Amino acid sequence: xxxxxxxxxxxxxxxxxxxxxxxxxxxxxxxxxxxxxxxxxxxxxxxxxxxxxxxxxxxxxxxxxxxxxxxxxxxxxxxxxxxxxxxxxxxxxxxxxxxxxxxxxxxxxxxxxxxxxxxxxxxxxxxxxxxxxxxxxxxxxxxxxxxxxxxxxxxxxxxxxxxxxxxxxxxxxxxxxxxxxxxxxxxxxxxxxxxxxxxxxxxxxxxxxxxxxxxxxxxxxxxxxxxxxxxxxxxxxxxxxxxxxxxxxxxxxxxxxxxxxxxxxxxxxxxx
Numbered sequence: 001x002x003x004x005x006x007x008x009x010x011x012x013x014x015x016x017x018x019x020x021x022x023x024x025x026x027x028x029x030x031x032x033x034x035x036x037x038x039x040x041x042x043x044x045x046x047x048x049x050x051x052x053x054x055x056x057x058x059x060x061x062x063x064x065x066x067x068x069x070x071x072x073x074x075x076x077x078x079x080x081x082x083x084x085x086x087x088x089x090x091x092x093x094x095x096x097x098x099x100x101x102x103x104x105x106x107x108x109x110x111x112x113x114x115x116x117x118x119x120x121x122x123x124x125x126x127x128x129x130x131x132x133x134x135x136x137x138x139x140x141x142x143x144x145x146x147x148x149x150x151x152x153x154x155x156x157x158x159x160x161x162x163x164x165x166x167x168x169x170x171x172x173x174x175x176x177x178x179x180x181x182x183x184x185x186x187x188x189x190x191x192x193x194x195x196x197x198x199x200x201x202x203x204x205x206x207x208x209x210x211x212x213x214x215x216x217x218x219x220x221x222x223x224x225x226x227x228x229x230x231x232x233x234x235x236x237x238x239x240x241x242x243x244x245x246x247x248x249x250x251x252x253x254x255x256x257x258x259x260x261x262x263x264x265x266x267x268x269x270x271x272x
Contacts, residue, residue, distance in 0.1 A: 009052040017054075020061055025074055028065070032078035039085050044092030047085070059086050059095055063102050070111055073121065080111075080124035087131035096135055105132060105146050112155040112168075119161045126155070126167035133174045140175050144182040149175060153189040156204065157196040169204040176212045187216045194226035199235040206230065206241035210248055219252035228261040 020031055035058075039047060047055045066079050083104070086095040099105075111117055111125040129148070132139050143149075149172070156168035176186040190212060193205035206227070213219065227249075230242035246258055 013052045013054050017057060029075040029078055032082045036081045044089045047089055056098055059098060063104055067107055076121045077124055080128055084128050087128055105142055109146055109148055109151045113151050119164050123164045123167055126171055130171055137178055140179040141181055149185050149189045153193055157193055157198055157201045165200055169208055173208055173211055176215055183215050187212050191223050199238050203238045203241050206245050210245050219249055219254040221254055224254055224257045
C-alpha cells in the first residue's frame, strides 16, 4: 500500500514537472498559483513529501525561470510567492542553500531596485529577503556582502507604498541586529536616508536609528546635520521622530554638536 502511494506521488510530481517544462506562461502561472494555495506554511519535510522527495527539482525550475524573466516581470509575483514558501519552510535549510547557490539573493536585490518592477513584486522580493535574513547571521552577512544594505535603503527612499517601505525598514533592522560585521554599515545607511525626499522614509529612518544607535554604541558625527534639518520639515510625524532621536542622542558624544545646532535653529533669521 505504501509503495503504491509512493508511486502515485512520484507519478503526480513527474506529470507536474513535465507540464511545467512544456507549459506556456499561462500554464506556469496556474501551476504557481495552485502551488502557493496548497503549500502555505508547510515545513521542509512536508514539501519533500508533497513532491515525493523531489521538491528541489521544482525549486530549480522556479529559480531558473525567475532569473530569465524577472526583468520583464512575467508572473513575477507568483514566482516570488512560490519561492517564499520554500525559503520560509521550517527545517528547509536545503532549499535555502540551493536558492543561495544559484545567486537567488542577488536576483532578489536586483528586483527591488528595478524601476519597472511593481510595488507588489518588490514587496514579495523583500519578504523573501527577510526569510533569508531570518535564517541566521551568515545569511544576513551574505545579503550585506551583496550590497544589500544600500539596495534596501534606496528601495525605502523610492518606494511608493507604505507597505513596501515598512518591509524595507524591517529588513534593515533585521540586518542590524545580531550582525556585528555590518551593524555600522546599516547605521550609516539609515543616516543617509534622513535627507531623502520621502517624509515616510525619513520618519522610518529616524525611528530605526533609535533602535540601531544603542547597538552600534558610538554616535557618528554625520548624524547631526541631517537630523537637525528634519526639525524644519512641515511633517509633524517626522519632527516627532527627530525630536525623540535627538533626546536619546543627548547621552552620546554628539550631544554638544546637537545643542549648538539647536541654538542656531532658535535664533531668529536676520532681516535683510
